[in-house]
Each structure stands twice: as structure tokens, then as C-alpha cells.
Amino acid sequence: MERTKSSPAPSASPSKPVTPPANDASLQEQHRGLARFVPYFRNPDNVLRAKLDLLLLPWMFIAGIMKEMDQSATTQAYVSGMREDLGLLGNELNWFQTYFSIAYAIFIVPSQMMQTKLRPSLWLPFAEITWGLLTMFTYKAKTAQTIYVLRFFLGIMSATSWPGITSLILTWYMPAELALRLAIFQVSDVAGAMFLGVVQAQLYVHMNGVHGLAGWQWLFIISGAITVFLGLLGLLIVPDSPANTRAIWLTATEKRISRERMERHNIQPARLIPWRVLRAKLVLLLRHPLTWMFLAVFAQNAWAGRANSYILLYLKGVTDASTGRPLYTTYQVNLIPLGGYALQIVTNVGINALGDYKGWRWQICVVSGLVHIVACAILASWPTSHGVIMFAYFLTYATSAGGPAIIAWLAELLRAEPEARSIIVGLTVTVVYVGHATIPLGVWKVTDSPQYPIGFPLAAAFSACSISIVLLMRFWFVRKFPEFPRVGYGAGEEGVSDGPYTDDAEGVIVSKKA
Incomplete structure (x- = not known):
């Protein structure tokens, strides 16, 4: 039988990560001002982790928020005037979720496979920009049938988000660093639902009727526009894998350290697997x-x-x-x-x-x-x-x-x-x-x-x-x-x-x- 070799199994209790040498001259020189006053940044491993936490992690968290907002905006709009404006008197709300979920379920695996052919730094932002545009133009929908189509394609593009971002976390953070970062990303959907409620409540009060649009229509416009902007930022922030990253916010030394971190923890970079x-x-x-x-x-x-x-x-x-x-x-x-x-x-x-x-x-x-x-x-x-x-x-x-x-x-x-x-x-x-x-x-x-x-x-x-x-x-x-x-x-x-x-x-x- 054909098998792939499994990674070495760790011990029952997680071992402490190996600290890299702290005398990396080039990185110390680059961060000499901050390292002089904060001993934490004298360790180049800590500098790399701090960059990831300040750039990549916030982008992923906000991406999770916007995915939840765009995914749930139809339900929020439904109870904020869309039902009455479009004459939705049956189970249309259930079908909105159904069309989204069908597309989402079908395209999860194909979306992951796309990342074996396209760089995540291109595919993830492209998907985010596309579903942002789909969300934005939902405000123009006049019938439930139009929303069904938009929701289906929104599900296709959204299917890349959760598994793709989770893969980024697992690629860039080491085992001892994972739990907190995964937890932060996982609650982003709840934070998105909270933010969605606040936004819709404020739009209903302050934007209802502005330029002839209802508050629920402004929800789609604003939520979609934020998502498109976040996708554009992703083109600069998403770093691919440590094995092939082109991120401009990482120095050559930091890219090397990211690969060394994977080697120290026996983590293999992304590879193609034969059928x-x-x-x-x-x-x-x-x-x-x-x-x-x-x-x-x-x-x-x-x-x-x-x-x-x-x-x-x-x-x-x-x-x-x-x-x-x-x-x-x-x-x-x-x-x-x-x-x-x-x-x-x-x-x-x-x-x-x-x-x-x-x-x-x-x-x-x-x-x-x-x-x-x-x-x-x-x-x-x-x-x-x-x-x-x-x-x-x-x-x-x-x-x-x-x-x-x-x-x-x-x-x-x-x-x-x-x-x-x-x-x-x-x-x-x-x-x-x-x-x-x-x-x-x-x-x-x-x-x-x-x-x-x-x-x-x-x-x-x-x-x-x-x-x-x-x-x-x-x-x-x-x-x-x-x-x-x-x-x-x-x-x-x-x-x-x-x-x-x-x-x-x-x-x-x-x-x-x-």
C-alpha cells in the first residue's frame, strides 16, 4: 500500500520551543533601537512573531469578522426591512442560507486545491474581493431569485476563507503559539455577528432613507466595501508559506528564520501530493x-x-x-x-x-x-x-x-x-x-x-x-x-x-x- 511518512510524533506533554541564537547581527542591527530598550526583541524569533501578530493576525481576524458579516447580512437585513420591501412572505430566508451553504460545502475542497496551484497571497485576496463585490451589489436585488444567485456565488468565494486562513495560522505559528491564535481567529465570526448587529442598528437609525436607500441596503453597501478594501490589503499582507514567501514586510533574515522555525519543530512546508x-x-x-x-x-x-x-x-x-x-x-x-x-x-x-x-x-x-x-x-x-x-x-x-x-x-x-x-x-x-x-x-x-x-x-x-x-x-x-x-x-x-x-x-x- 502506498503511504506518506507521518511527521514524528511529539511527546505527551508539549516541549518548549528551542530558542534560536540571539546574536543574529543583521536582525539585531535592524531592530537595534527597540531591542536596546525591550529585551524581548533581542531574540530574532520574537521579532518575527511580533510582526506576524501585528500584521497577519489582525488581517485574519478582521477577515473572519467580514466573512461573518457578509454571510449573515441577509438575515440581519431580513429583520430590518428587507422582508417588507421585497414582499418576502414565505421561507425565503431559509433558502438564502441553503443556497449559500450548498455552494460553500461543494467548493471547500476545490478551493483548498486551488492553493496548490495558486499562491495563497493571490487566491485568498481575490476570493475576498470577489465576495465583497457580490455582497455590495446585493442592495440592488429586487426579488428573492436574484438574492438566491448572489448567495450561491457568495458561498463559492467564501469557501476559501476558513480553511485557507487556518492553514496560514498552522504554517506560520509554531505548536506552542497556536492555541491562542486559533482561538482569536475562531471567535472572529462571533465578533462579526456582534459588529453586524451594531452596524445595522446604527444604519437603521441614521442611514435609512439617505439617497433613497433603506438602512438594510446600506448594510450591504458598507459591508461589501470594507471587504473589498480588506482584500486589497491582503495582496500586501498574506505571506504564502515560509518556503516561498514574497512578503515585502519580512526581511530576508526573517524569511530564513521562519524556515528554521519550521525545521526545529519538524514541520514540513506545503508540498504537492500525488493523486x-x-x-x-x-x-x-x-x-x-x-x-x-x-x-x-x-x-x-x-x-x-x-x-x-x-x-x-x-x-x-x-x-x-x-x-x-x-x-x-x-x-x-x-x-x-x-x-x-x-x-x-x-x-x-x-x-x-x-x-x-x-x-x-x-x-x-x-x-x-x-x-x-x-x-x-x-x-x-x-x-x-x-x-x-x-x-x-x-x-x-x-x-x-x-x-x-x-x-x-x-x-x-x-x-x-x-x-x-x-x-x-x-x-x-x-x-x-x-x-x-x-x-x-x-x-x-x-x-x-x-x-x-x-x-x-x-x-x-x-x-x-x-x-x-x-x-x-x-x-x-x-x-x-x-x-x-x-x-x-x-x-x-x-x-x-x-x-x-x-x-x-x-x-x-x-x-x-x-
Whole structure:
């Protein structure tokens, strides 16, 4: 069987990164002023990391915010006047998300493959500029059918963002630096939702009617324009891989240091993989139980998380019991969910930071899932008290820590299989978005709002199934194959072992018959 050689497995406890020599004369000379007063910058490794944190990381974080804003702008516009202006009286909102999700799911893998032929410094900004233009011109849409088409192509272009940016983080930051940077990027979607609510609320108050355009139309114009500008900046900031970077903000010495950092941690730069090697790896993945257990856990956890996706519709429709009038203004409807988003950021980052410190992975998945079940059970019963409903809705925001925890656990279980880790995560994201494209059509129908008699019970069931599989992984798989994190697929029942491999002159992984 054809196999690629796996990276050397690290020890159970992360080792401290090796500090490079601090007497790099050229870099010390370049930063002599700052290094004279701040000892931290006397280490060239720290200087490179600081540059990445001040240029690349902010760009990635803002790109995550704008992706969420552009992706969710249609929902925000829907409850801010678009529904009435365009006469959307059916399940058009569900179809807006469905067309986006279908395109997103289909083009995740092809988009990643594009980056083996095109530099990320060209492909990522191009995709961002294109989807920014699509978002901007949504303001001119007069029918739901036009928005369906725009949303589909928006999904195609957006498919490159999450996996592409995650790959950049994994390429430029070393293992001891990854957790914090990944957490910052992962909460960018929540920050984007918060920012979107603030922007739409202000546009509704200050821009509604300006130049004959409604506030929701200005949302598409402004959000798209910011995205286009960010894409143009990306042409200057995105640095490709340390193996072939052309970033103008990195000196020749810093480019060399970036390659040395990868070598010290046994991280290989991006390489082309022959189809026969990829095919052999896919066969291994598809027949290994860990793939299906992880896919089931992560997908069901993500699908359960949709329980709070339609809080805007509830807030828009809730009325005062005494007067029968809407309880909240449109301005308040856009602002109230911000508290939930803030709670989600704090709990997600805080709980997973504690999980890193304590070594908790499956424990966080189980506890978060149990709390989510409680919240969904309350919503499924649909109490008469508005306060209780709001409490349950906000409780669902505090249960998102399980997603990053399960990804971190997979990374530990597959630390000897970096290629498999990437393939499984990509496959899982595709399955998640297939679910996002289809499940809401029958489960979260707008016509079932706000009680969702199918949606809330099903969300609780997804969490319960996810917990069950996590416990199966912990008490069957981990105990049965304790050597799996160290040797990878060699620990499986199939008796698969790594075969020899070589790297050709073009950096292509070439496997041989074992």
C-alpha cells in the first residue's frame, strides 16, 4: 500500500520551543533601537512573531469578522426591512442560507486545491474581493431569485476563507503559539455577528432613507466595501508559506528564520501530493473508526448550535401582553443578541484556555453538551414566561466551547498524522455545511417560528448523540488503542504501518510500495 511518512510524533506533554541564537547581527542591527530598550526583541524569533501578530493576525481576524458579516447580512437585513420591501412572505430566508451553504460545502475542497496551484497571497485576496463585490451589489436585488444567485456565488468565494486562513495560522505559528491564535481567529465570526448587529442598528437609525436607500441596503453597501478594501490589503499582507514567501514586510533574515522555525519543530512546508498518495490516505481514513466518530461528534455539535440562530425572529415577533404591541423596536432587536455573542466569546475562549491548562478535552465536550440539552429542553417546552425563554436562549450561547475542544482532542489523537488531520477536518466541515443547507428546510422553518416544535427537540437530540460518541471515543477507542497518538494508523486493528517515502526535487511527496 502506498503511504506518506507521518511527521514524528511529539511527546505527551508539549516541549518548549528551542530558542534560536540571539546574536543574529543583521536582525539585531535592524531592530537595534527597540531591542536596546525591550529585551524581548533581542531574540530574532520574537521579532518575527511580533510582526506576524501585528500584521497577519489582525488581517485574519478582521477577515473572519467580514466573512461573518457578509454571510449573515441577509438575515440581519431580513429583520430590518428587507422582508417588507421585497414582499418576502414565505421561507425565503431559509433558502438564502441553503443556497449559500450548498455552494460553500461543494467548493471547500476545490478551493483548498486551488492553493496548490495558486499562491495563497493571490487566491485568498481575490476570493475576498470577489465576495465583497457580490455582497455590495446585493442592495440592488429586487426579488428573492436574484438574492438566491448572489448567495450561491457568495458561498463559492467564501469557501476559501476558513480553511485557507487556518492553514496560514498552522504554517506560520509554531505548536506552542497556536492555541491562542486559533482561538482569536475562531471567535472572529462571533465578533462579526456582534459588529453586524451594531452596524445595522446604527444604519437603521441614521442611514435609512439617505439617497433613497433603506438602512438594510446600506448594510450591504458598507459591508461589501470594507471587504473589498480588506482584500486589497491582503495582496500586501498574506505571506504564502515560509518556503516561498514574497512578503515585502519580512526581511530576508526573517524569511530564513521562519524556515528554521519550521525545521526545529519538524514541520514540513506545503508540498504537492500525488493523486495516488491522496487516494491511499483517503482509503485509510474512510475505513478507520476515528474518522466517523469525530465526524459524528463535530457535525452534530455544530447542528445543535443552530438553536440560537433564529433569536432575531423571536425578538421581532414577541409582543407586550397588555397592549399587544411589539415589545422591542427594530433598533432593540438588532442590539439584544449582542449580549449573547459576548457571552459566547468569553465562555468559548475562557473555557478552552482552562482546558489547555488542565488538559481537558472530552470533559468540555460532555459538560457543554449537557448544558445545551437543558437549554433546548426549556425552549422545546416553550414556557409562557418571556424571561425564561430569554434565559434559555442566552444559555445556548454559553455552550459553544465543545467545538474547539473536540478539534484540539482530534489534533492530539492524530498528532502523528498531520495529513489525515487536515483531510478529516475538511471532510467534516463539508458534512456540517451540507447539514446547514438541508436541515433548516424542514426543522427551522420560518413558518414554525418562534416555537420550532421540531427544531429545539432535535437540537437536544444532536447534543445527546454527540455526548454519547465522545464517551465512546474516550472509554473504548482511547483505551483500546493507547499507542494511537504516538504511532497513528499503525495502532489500528488493520495493522497498517508507515512505508518509506522520498521528496523529489519539486517538493512533491513520493511514496513507495511498502
